[in-house]
Amino acid sequence: MPHSYETDGAAIYRQSFATIRSEADLDRFDADEEQVAVRMIHAAGMVGLERHIRFSPGMVAAARRALEDGAPILCDARMVSEGITRFRLPAENEVICTLHDPSVPERAREMGNTRSAAALELWRPHLAGSVVAIGNAPTALFHLLNMLEDPECPRPAAIIGCPVGFVGAVESKDALWQVQPVPCVIVEGRLGGSAITVAAVNAIASRAE
């Protein structure tokens, strides 16, 4: 007997978002934040994630404005850059991931750091006014914060800072939240990841669900 299941993609999304809106506690988010939080919960498959999501004031508007003005999106991992739905982007924005540039392994050896952190050195020409999406590597977020301690370093318009894991994820996100060098969103704690980060970018890039 063949299995019966929903085959309409749009209906699947509608049903998912309706389920999230009925089960998640979204009251503390404004309308812009709620749209982004719903998509992050959707990507994680986890109602309850909302308790860990923190937006700095005006973050979604700042990131949206930057994208509409043509800002590039700088991603720590290809899992993030590949997940961004290009047709959602308001200005055919460039999506940049420098992690696999051939110069990065040698640069990482010289720096005594991970490839993820070393790859950010190649972001410098693109950083001003960009939207940063870090979904994997805590060392990338720490290195970005260190770069931004230099007042000469160009500043992004907004940071989606959601690295995941057990070593450095909690600490790097706490550091971003403490410093808030620019408007940002984080997922507190060990939770995070490329899918949740991509979902935030895709939600910010599109105005309404």
Ligand SMILES: C/C1=C2N=C(/C=C3N=C(/C(C)=C4\N[C@@](C)([C@@H]5N=C1[C@](C)(CCC(=O)O)[C@H]5CC(=O)O)[C@@](C)(CC(=O)O)[C@@H]4CCC(=O)O)[C@@](C)(CC(=O)O)[C@@H]\3CCC(=O)O)C(C)(C)[C@@H]/2CCC(=O)O
């Ligand atoms: C320590 C690292 C962690 N990686 C995690 C989780 C996942 N990583 C995947 C993949 C395919 C990649 N991870 C690298 C970025 C690689 N991961 C690391 C590093 C060793 C150090 C980063 C850091 O600690 O900040 C990092 C390599 C580096 O030198 O920077 C990756 C480049 C490794 C590689 O394939 O060469 C690669 C990213 C490729 C790309 O997309 O461009 C996973 C899919 C795991 C797997 O393959 O089994 C998974 C994805 C999670 C996600 O949602 O993004 C952690 C858990 C983040 C971990 C850091 C923290 C920790 O607690 O260990």
